Amino acid sequence: MIDPDTLSRARFRPVGITKGPGETTHEYTFVSRDDEQVLKNGEYVYYELSDPGDAGVSETWEPSQRAFSRRVLGRIIKRVPLQLYPDTFLAEPEISPTEVAAMVGYDARANELFELHVAIMGYYEEATGSFINPWIPPQSGKQIFLADDEMLTRILSRKQATQPGSATIGSLLTRAPGAVPIVLGVKDFVSTHLAIIASTGAGKSYLASVIVEELMQPHNKACILIIDPHGEYGTLDQIANHDGFSENGTGRSTSYRPQVKVYKPDQVKVRISTLTMGDMRHLLPEMTEKQQYLLSRALRKVVETRRGSPWSVADLKAAVRAVSKQKGDEDSEGADDSSTVHALTWRIDQRFVDSFTFDDMQHLDLPEIFKPGQCTVLQLNDIDERDQQVVVATLLRRLNKARMETERGKVHAGEFYLPYPVFVLIEEAHHFAPSGTEVVSTAILKQVLAEGRKFGIGVGLISQRPGKLDGDVLSQCQTQCIMRIVNEIDQKSVAAAIEGVGRDLLDNLPALSKGQVIVAGAAVNTPVICRVRSRVTRHGGESKDAPDMWHKYFGSEAQESRHRSEAPLNGNQGFNLLR
Amino acid sequence: MFIGKIVKSDSHINYVCQIYGPREVEVEPGPADYAFGRFVRIGLRSEQPDDPHSDLNFALGISHEPKTYAVGVIYDTILLNPAFGSLGPRLSNETQVELFSPDYISEKAVLIYVMVLGIMEQRGKPGGQAEFLATMHGVPLLSLELGSEIETMTDAEVRAFHFFSDQPEPGKRAYLHMGYLPHIIAQRNSLLPMVTLRIIDQLERLFPQNLPLLSIVKRNFAWRLKVETTG
Numbered sequence: 166m167i168d169p170d171t172l173s174r175a176r177f178r179p180v181g182i183t184k185g186p187g188e189t190t191h192e193y194t195f196v197s198r199d200d201e202q203v204l205k206n207g208e209y210v211y212y213e214l215s216d217p218g219d220a221g222v223s224e225t226w227e228p229s230q231r232a233f234s235r236r237v238l239g240r241i242i243k244r245v246p247l248q249l250y251p252d253t254f255l256a257e258p259e260i261s262p263t264e265v266a267a268m269v270g271y272d273a274r275a276n277e278l279f280e281l282h283v284a285i286m287g288y289y290e291e292a293t294g295s296f297i298n299p300w301i302p303p304q305s306g307k308q309i310f311l312a313d314d315e316m317l318t319r320i321l322s323r324k325q326a327t328q329p330g331s332a333t334i335g336s337l338l339t340r341a342p343g344a345v346p347i348v349l350g351v352k353d354f355v356s357t358h359l360a361i362i363a364s365t366g367a368g369k370s371y372l373a374s375v376i377v378e379e380l381m382q383p384h385n386k387a388c389i390l391i392i393d394p395h396g397e398y399g400t401l402d403q404i405a406n407h408d409g410f411s412e413n414g415t416g417r418s419t420s421y422r423p424q425v426k427v428y429k430p431d432q433v434k435v436r437i438s439t440l441t442m443g444d445m446r447h448l449l450p451e452m453t454e455k456q457q458y459l460l461s462r463a464l465r466k467v468v469e470t471r472r473g474s475p476w477s478v479a480d481l482k483a484a485v486r487a488v489s490k491q492k493g494d495e496d497s498e499g500a501d502d503s504s505t506v507h508a509l510t511w512r513i514d515q516r517f518v519d520s521f522t523f524d525d526m527q528h529l530d531l532p533e534i535f536k537p538g539q540c541t542v543l544q545l546n547d548i549d550e551r552d553q554q555v556v557v558a559t560l561l562r563r564l565n566k567a568r569m570e571t572e573r574g575k576v577h578a579g580e581f582y583l584p585y586p587v588f589v590l591i592e593e594a595h596h597f598a599p600s601g602t603e604v605v606s607t608a609i610l611k612q613v614l615a616e617g618r619k620f621g622i623g624v625g626l627i628s629q630r631p632g633k634l635d636g637d638v639l640s641q642c643q644t645q646c647i648m649r650i651v652n653e654i655d656q657k658s659v660a661a662a663i664e665g666v667g668r669d670l671l672d673n674l675p676a677l678s679k680g681q682v683i684v685a686g687a688a689v690n691t692p693v694i695c696r697v698r699s700r701v702t703r704h705g706g707e708s709k710d711a712p713d714m715w716h717k718y719f720g721s722e723a724q725e726s727r728h729r730s731e732a733p734l735n736g737n738q739g740f741n742l743l744r
Numbered sequence: 745m746f747i748g749k750i751v752k753s754d755s756h757i758n759y760v761c762q763i764y765g766p767r768e769v770e771v772e773p774g775p776a777d778y779a780f781g782r783f784v785r786i787g788l789r790s791e792q793p794d795d796p797h798s799d800l801n802f803a804l805g806i807s808h809e810p811k812t813y814a815v816g817v818i819y820d821t822i823l824l825n826p827a828f829g830s831l832g833p834r835l836s837n838e839t840q841v842e843l844f845s846p847d848y849i850s851e852k853a854v855l856i857y858v859m860v861l862g863i864m865e866q867r868g869k870p871g872g873q874a875e876f877l878a879t880m881h882g883v884p885l886l887s888l889e890l891g892s893e894i895e896t897m898t899d900a901e902v903r904a905f906h907f908f909s910d911q912p913e914p915g916k917r918a919y920l921h922m923g924y925l926p927h928i929i930a931q932r933n934s935l936l937p938m939v940t941l942r943i944i945d946q947l948e949r950l951f952p953q954n955l956p957l958l959s960i961v962k963r964n965f966a967w968r969l970k971v972e973t974t975g
Contacts, residue, residue, distance in 0.1 A: 253960065253963070253964040253967075254960060256959075256960045256963060256964075257956040257957070257959065257960050259956060260956050260957050260960060264919070264957060265957065265960050265961070267919065267921075268919070268920050268921055268922050268923075268957060268961075269922050269923060269925045269926060269961075270881055270882070270921065270922070270923025270924075270925070270926065
């Protein structure tokens with residue numbers, strides 16, 4: 166049998182030689198000519214520990230495992246040229262400094278020499294899936310190798326592509342597209358939550374859609390809800406009819422075809438009886454103390470009398486009147502409440518009667534919107550922002566209750582029986598948990614983030630303004646996908662809220678292009694910069710091409726059709742004038 | 745044109761040459777022939793064949809054997825006068841001295857300092873033109889010999905010394921070389937930087953197409969010499 170060590174030595178030439186320790190404890194530097202220009206910033210290199218015993222490697226391990234475990238991986242964080250042309254050589258723009266160097270007799274072919282700074286990550290321990298720091302920088306003179314694609318594929322990601330519980334979101338940026346797939350561990354980000362943060366246009370919703378596509382694959386069959394305030398995720402319904410997502414039944418398992426349900430804004434209903442006093446206060450702002458007092462007593466009364474069955478606006482109004490009368494009986498010397506009652510019922514009428522969103526009976530049925538193998542999109546684009554917050558708050562509250570009661574074995578059927586974990590993706594999360602102020606959805610969102618792990622509720626937060634997002638909420642997300650962020654406040658809040666991301670990686674934030682993402686946290690073994698793969702379904706969140714649309718306005722067809730529609734009808738001129 | 749011969753050396757690349765005086769050669773070299781910064785060449789003997797007629801053949805332009813030269817530049821001139829210091833009146837005037845002790849006059853001499861910049865190999869072609877075979881800038885391996893004759897170089901020869909390709913293969917592009925610059929700079933002599941400027945002036949005349957390239961070196965030198973030393 167060939168020793169894997171000699172095999173790897175034959176296959177991989179060293180790229181450089183260690184110079185010595187770097188600026189900080191866990192850094193070292195090496196020198197390389199880098200003729201092939203492969204040692205980019207963020208690239209992975211390794212050196213080999215001299216003695217397997219050093220690392221405490223068990224002798225019983227597979228030889229290949231042992232080979233990996235002896236390689237101390239590091240990431241290049243800085244590239245400093247050691248030889249630069251003198252400034253005076255650069256005086257003539259049309260003359261290259263190599264020509265000047267050649268003239269004075271310097272062979273320009275072997276010119277460049279770099280000092281590369283490497284942050285030590287450690288050697289990979291397969292058993293724990295983590296990197297173990299050797300706590301000692303390499304000796305001077307050690308050979309440095311470029312980590313090969315196969316090695317990175319095995320050790321950067323928790324899972325291998327297409328394994329159950331894997332989500333391949335793209336490939337390593339510094340390598341050829343597809344060479345090193347970056348695979349998130351679905352279990353990790355669903356249980357400890359996910360955050361996608363990027364400025365507008367950096368590809369947030371694109372990445373989110375890629376993740377949803379992965380979760381809907383036959384190897385995951387996830388149960389997803391997407392809160393979509395801009396109506397960008399409608400195109401995901403192509404998943405249902407896409408052959409790539411279905412699986413034919415084999416022996417034991419039945420065949421699988423994912424379902425996508427898109428709820429249009431007018432289909433998103435909130436049953437009035439699910440509202441709490443907090444929601445009421447939020448929906449009816451600036452109530453007087455008296456109105457609040459009356460309303461809270463009425464609400465308590467109506468909940469008590471209906472004992473869990475739904476109640477309507479009319480019931481609430483009746484309760485308000487009843488409560489005020491009862492109060493009037495209790496202390497006769499109190500002021501007349503009739504004006505307060507009148508104002509309150511008038512406000513309730515104005516808010517809830519004929520509302521699209523709030524309904525006496527209908528609401529989103531939990532077992533209907535949450536099903537494994539089904540992705541539900543709630544489009545909230547026509548709904549007022551306050552109402553959106555209430556929609557999310559009531560839904561999360563009901564979901565949390567259902568999961569809690571199901572897990573504790575309190576219910577076995579019915580509306581609150583939900584015997585599987587769910588993943589909720591919230592777009593524009595800063596609407597639902599803004600920093601500085603408390604809105605109706607903040608508390609329940611925090612609760613779900615803190616306790617969701619126990620009850621199987623995973624949350625994915627998507628936001629373009631991490632600075633506006635509540636800090637506690639952001640820090641609860643253990644997996645972070647950070648895309649291009651230009652705003653300095655946002656960059657700082659990301660750095661402050663997120664531990665575990667190598668600081669050096671965050672320095673790259675403004676340099677990232679569209680579709681490039683830094684993934685860090687629980688779902689990957691080490692922070693990586695990843696190129697997001699292309700979507701299977703069409704993207705819905707593209708920005709409008711304004712000049713093109715203006716141009717079309719003056720196209721001959723458009724002009725003609727406008728003429729037709731705008732032309733005054735024959736003989737109706739007088740009528741038009743009259744109007 | 746031969747202007748003198750080597751009489752002394754200060755190092756492997758610095759040579760002192762005595763300019764031919766009156767009646768030593770047919771055409772006496774004038775000050776313009778040994779001007780500051782002028783390129784000269786000195787034949788390397790060891791590269792010559794043993795045939796005693798070869799020199800003659802070469803001089804007549806009928807030799808086709810390759811000949812190797814060391815190429816140098818004049819960077820200093822000294823007028824030597826042993827009579828300097830004896831300021832008292834003389835009993836015999838100059839004409840009488842010339843008549844009665846003729847070797848005295850030859851003690852007055854012009855010495856030039858030459859720094860060797862590289863070597864070049866050339867061969868006479870039947871048409872009387874020279875074919876340049878190889879050029880190298882830097883320190884030559886072999887030393888020059890005492891008594892070797894110093895020759896001025898024509899523009900064509902200076903051009904050939906500076907413009908060649910690194911490899912002798914036909915595909916390689918020829919370009920302007922000044923490979924001797926680093927070792928000129930390494931010498932400690934106050935006149936050498938000035939010589940460099942003179943060399944660049946000459947090259948600017950010979951290679952008008954390389955003006956921008958030369959201007960980089962020239963400006964660099966001029967700045968260091970004129971601005972930094974004065975400022």
